[in-house]
Amino acid sequence: MVVYIKIPSNVYNFKSYIYGMPVEKFVIILSGISMAAILFTISLPVTISAVAIYFGFMAYIKFDFSNIYKLRKLYFHGLAGHNIKFVRNGFLFCILGQDIFSAVEIENQELYTDSRKQNHIRAIMNIIDSLDCSANIITKTEVYNGKNYYRTFVILKTHGSGIETSMDLLKRNISLIISNTALHGKAVDDEKTIKSMFPENVTPGSRYIDAGGFYMAYFDLLDTDYSQDFFYQTLIEKMGFMVEINMEINQIKNPEMQVKRLLASRKAEIVYTKTGHYAGLIRKQISALEYMSGQEKLYNASLRFSVISGHPAILRSNAEIFKKTMESAGFRLKTFNYFNRNSFNPLELQGQGIKYMLDSASISELFPCSFTPIPDRAAEPLGINAITGKPFYFQPFRGNSYNIAITGETGSGKSYFAKKLLDQNGNAKVYVIDPLGEYSYGHVIDLSLGEYVDFFIETPEMANIISTAIAKLTGIGENTITGILTGLMSKSGVATFNELISEIRLGYSGNKSTHGTVYSMPFKTPVRLEGNFTVFRFGHKNADIRDAFFDLVFSYIISTVEKGEGEKMVVMDESHLFLRNSREAEIIDMLARNSRHFRTSLITVTQNINDYYMNNYSESILMNSINYFIFRQHGKIKSSMFLGYEIDPSGLAGGSYSTYSECFYSTGSLIRKVKISEKK
Structure with a gap:
């Protein structure tokens, strides 16, 4: 069953245009032209003097333009996992700068084409709407038998609050997630696991970063208006290379006012933009804002993907595959250019990715928790x-x-x-009913060759089944068999199959009963079971005979499994x-x-x-x-x-x-x- 929740367009993905260019670019260009015109109007020497003063000041402070790269490098090295301070107060709490946070691991389940996803979506919505702190949901890769598996962590965080107040707030939110039985959450109590969530020794490259020998290319979710239904996580698994996710969620204060303001802006813009792609984008955003205007709670969310590889060339290829695949699933992604982005720091918890206004239902569709669970180490794949x-x-x-x-x-x-x-x-213990001889191993008992096993006959229902079966196989009347069996069971309440066969033999001589009736006795050789794998054969073209053999074998099996450990x-x-x-x-x-x-x-x-x-x-x-x-x-x-x-x-x-x-x-x-x- 597919659950369709249409994710609204990103209403922040908007720029006003003048003469075909964004307003801010138009203002910069216009200001530059105006300033140049003013300077040239005053005189050319004044213009040259202004430029000379600028470069003279930079020389005076001994500014080296190559320091831009060096400063970036230092900025990336400025924080690392080993700088986290840990405090135990019921749960494990972490302090990194002004951030105080704790983590809960939730169980991954393959939810695509799984009816349980409806319960999961409701559980995620309830958690999101009940949180009173910010959250990052991140996935970390774990390699097992050459395959990438994912662990999902919810990092609950506060920023700039007192330590005791923050810990009390986080405790309430941790308990909220753990108590939700659909998510199977457990608090992270391992310092090593916490540190592994933060890359160390990060060095920026032209299109990727180097983090301790692993190379990472980042993509931010810019927009999507498709129903995802956890499908994109299945696509990530199918790609076969490492892709980790960081989703950030922050509740919007006074969402009604913000939606009204944005809606008024878009409606004003559509008045002057009637046709074309840009007009279609505005109409989508108006539709999204009208949908969200009825929501009690809204969130600024972001979704960042990191494609990871051990070699830059492989990373480049995998990054292209990732982007094309995700675009086919309805994601518009923005490639993160580290060389030109001075503000990027993968070690910070807040401010990651591109802001996207969503309600809890839409967030639940993107929530990264639908991956193949890490298998039991002792299990063998089927x-x-x-x-x-x-x-x-x-x-x-x-x-x-x-x-x-x-x-x-x-x-x-x-x-x-x-x-x-x-x-x-x-x-x-295995019992196989094999009428056509498909199984050639184990302890084979062939009833058509006269072999049989002894077992207890304990109930009237079982006695009735066996009487009917033996009557079909021997030619002796069913009432006669029933009488013999009743007599045996009257002594102790139970009888054995072997006792029944012996009693029948006593009443008959050769192939005739004492009354001269012709009969046959197919059970000749009692067999003692050996091992844990037993195969019963009774191939016979006569359906009645085959069914009779089956009744006896299945009666034995039921009697055995009821008592067996x-x-x-x-x-x-x-x-x-x-x-x-x-x-x-x-x-x-x-x-x-x-x-x-x-x-x-x-x-x-x-x-x-x-x-x-x-x-x-x-x-x-x-x-x-x-x-x-x-x-x-x-x-x-x-x-x-x-x-x-x-x-x-x-x-x-x-x-x-x-x-x-x-x-x-x-x-x-x-x-x-x-x-x-x-x-x-």
Whole structure:
């Protein structure tokens, strides 16, 4: 679901023009011409004398014009992270010049194509409107396995106030952010982390700065009137090189008066500018000001981007890519020219970037908190996020349900993916129902060869399922089997499968019962389970026989996972063979609805999403799954499982004859396109 909040145009991005040039430039040029005319009118010697006096004064004070660069250099070196003084008073507070500040780290989440973004936007708006101090939101890069990840910090700051008063004010604002459960904020209590936010040993170049061996090119947001919906942060991740962000927010005092003044100025200007690009810009600003005139709180915000590289030549290329990409997303950026900007200091917290009047809703669209979270160091990636290029990590035993639905046509890569998923969860006990012999490793039990495992039969429901199954497999009447099983369970309340088989054998001789009825006994060899990976096979062309074997195997699995400790994974390969039968689907649904309680992940693998809509129970199995992996298959899919989007899996690449496969991954609250690498 996409949340559209149209960001208003930057109403400060305005200059009055006279004869096609800005007013200030026109006044300077006119003043210069007038002064020159006056001096020449007096006499040429007077003009020459004025110039001589100017340069004579500069020589007298021994001014060296090369000092302009040297002074800039000293200015950049004037402050550094090690000059920060730290004070602990409940939280960690920092003093830098007249700034007193503290920092809160908030958790990054991939919010683009994520239904949780609405809660995030509301949370950010509430935080911004509740703050009673200035704030900088900055991102810092952390490299892991060759990929750039981002940490987001909110720096809460005061300027020029008493230390105790400032700390009390900042404490209230820190607590406000931490208490917001959507942002998962935590106060920064590490001096090293604070210092890392401030570049040291900064030396200006012609188009970039050198900060301790890293080269940085800066861009300021000049204007945008698009809805961003966190999309630009996804673009930054996709670029693959380091881009850090500094957003500054300051509440405007008396915003109503300021909006009225600016609105009157723009309306006066449009009277004399009827057509052309400039007229369109003014009309956009009038529209933006009319929108903001109804807002109770407004803010002066700025957004500065720093492109970072280890080499100036690479930086130049990356900076060009960054600017073009961001412009395609609706950002108008101003390149920061350090050589001509004497006021720039990356070590100051206030006064960064180009001022932009925004309300809290618009700021929430630009707020830099939608990045791929830094992965668990011990985790192994399951694939690659096809949009960001970052490794895709998946942990099945999280969330409201552990169940997984995997769908895809033959050769789409779904079976390889299921096996890879099992390999990455090696600590879990795995039970695979493998009717077509896809799994060749683990402890294989082939029921069609007479192998079986013993288990407890404890409930009337389970007894009924087993009686029906054995009746189909042996040819013995179901009532007869039920009578034998009832007799066994009457002794202690439970019976074992092995006891049932033994009792049946006692009543029959050879292939005939004592009454001469022909029967068969498929269970001949009891097997003791070994290891944590068990595969059950019972391939049979007769659907009734196959379903009967399935009922016995699944009854065993349910009995086992209910009692077993730790994490369990139950895989049903070729699930469509059983989902179409409502009786078998009902048995599967029994586990699907209770699997989380037993720390069990039920993984159903089938050929098409429509296989889950054969009956009410099969649909319930899908609804009780929270993780969906959709590989190549025919037909478009539009469902709430995919946030209401229509996806077309028929064009997904890869599979049996490729080194990778593609799939759509959804949890019902987010959707991703994932590339699964395969080793051939």
